[in-house]
Amino acid sequence: MEAFLDNCAKAIVAGDGGGAERLAGEALGSGLSLLQVIEEGFVRGIREVGRLWEEGEIFLPELVMGAEAMKKAMTVLQPALEGSDEAQESLGRIVIGTIEGDIHDIGKTLVATMLSANGFEVTDLGTDVPVARFIDEAEARNADCIAISALLTTTMNGQKRVIDELVKRSMRDKVKVMVGGAPCNEAWAKEIDADGYAGDAVSAVALAKGLAGKA
Numbered sequence: 752m753e754a755f756l757d758n759c760a761k762a763i764v765a766g767d768g769g770g771a772e773r774l775a776g777e778a779l780g781s782g783l784s785l786l787q788v789i790e791e792g793f794v795r796g797i798r799e800v801g802r803l804w805e806e807g808e809i810f811l812p813e814l815v816m817g818a819e820a821m822k823k824a825m826t827v828l829q830p831a832l833e834g835s836d837e838a839q840e841s842l843g844r845i846v847i848g849t850i851e852g853d854i855h856d857i858g859k860t861l862v863a864t865m866l867s868a869n870g871f872e873v874t875d876l877g878t879d880v881p882v883a884r885f886i887d888e889a890e891a892r893n894a895d896c897i898a899i900s901a902l903l904t905t906t907m908n909g910q911k912r913v914i915d916e917l918v919k920r921s922m923r924d925k926v927k928v929m930v931g932g933a934p935c936n937e938a939w940a941k942e943i944d945a946d947g948y949a950g951d952a953v954s955a956v957a958l959a960k961g962l963a964g965k966a
């Protein structure tokens with residue numbers, strides 16, 4: 752198990768898309784917890800890539816290759832994570848996206864997948880989503896919650912702008928807002944008056960259930 756998780760992490764660090772895809776395929780039939788494989792294997796790898804990049808040990812092309820390998824693994828694992836939620840009663844409607852100026856989508860997509868697998872009706876707006884679009888879509892879909900991902904210190908302020916705009920449009924009491932992404936934390940959520948912060952996909956589900964009164 753440990754060795755398998757190490758290999759998953761190593762495939763991402765090496766930017767080995769074929770290897771990551773193969774390991775993800777092996778995980779599917781192995782009876783291992785897919786969440787554990789993702790968090791302790793592949794995600795550990797992409798975080799290591801980030802660290803190496805920050806320390807100047809690798810360059811942008813290698814960062815991109817690591818991200819692409821990560822996406823290949825997630826493409827294999829995502830359908831299995833989604834499972835069948837047809838019989839489930841909806842826990843609520845959530846509009847999710849990565850804020851404008853920001854194209855990071857691996858974590859956001861993982862959160863969206865887990866929310867959907869756990870009974871929420873999720874509309875994923877993708878990346879680089881303008882402030883107004885979050886609100887227009889939430890209004891159009893009568894959403895209970897807006898979930899905003901930001902991975903850059905330069906884009907996280909967009910989360911605040913979504914909340915400010917909700918207040919302006921007198922919608923703040925109807926729509927909950929949850930925030931996440933590497934630079935965010937509890938203190939930031941409090942500062943911008945969000946309803947909650949979660950640091951990973953599993954706690955994002957718990958948070959969403961709590962906000963929906965379904966915990």
Ligand code: B12
Binds near residue numbers: 802852900904933952
């Ligand atoms: C992969 C990656 C990329 C890929 C993205 C590919 C993609 N399709 O997503 C590429 C190569 C394209 C990229 C580009 C850039 N990147 Co980049 N990237 C990363 C890296 C290494 C990993 C991010 C990731 O996918 N992590 C894995 C996922 C699973 O984790 P996660 O995103 O944190 O998500 C989890 C939680 O945060 C949470 N969560 C996430 N979203 C949400 C939302 C809600 C509502 C909730 C509740 C929870 C939640 O749950 C998720 C699942 O567990 C990070 C390093 C890091 N430590 O984060 C840098 C990092 C984010 N990037 C960084 C930078 C600077 C850039 C660039 C500006 C580089 C450049 N010079 O061009 C560009 C930005 C382009 C843009 N405009 O967005 C910096 C940001 C620094 C900062 N302080 O702002 C980081 C931190 C690297 C570093 N250490 O310096 N990047």
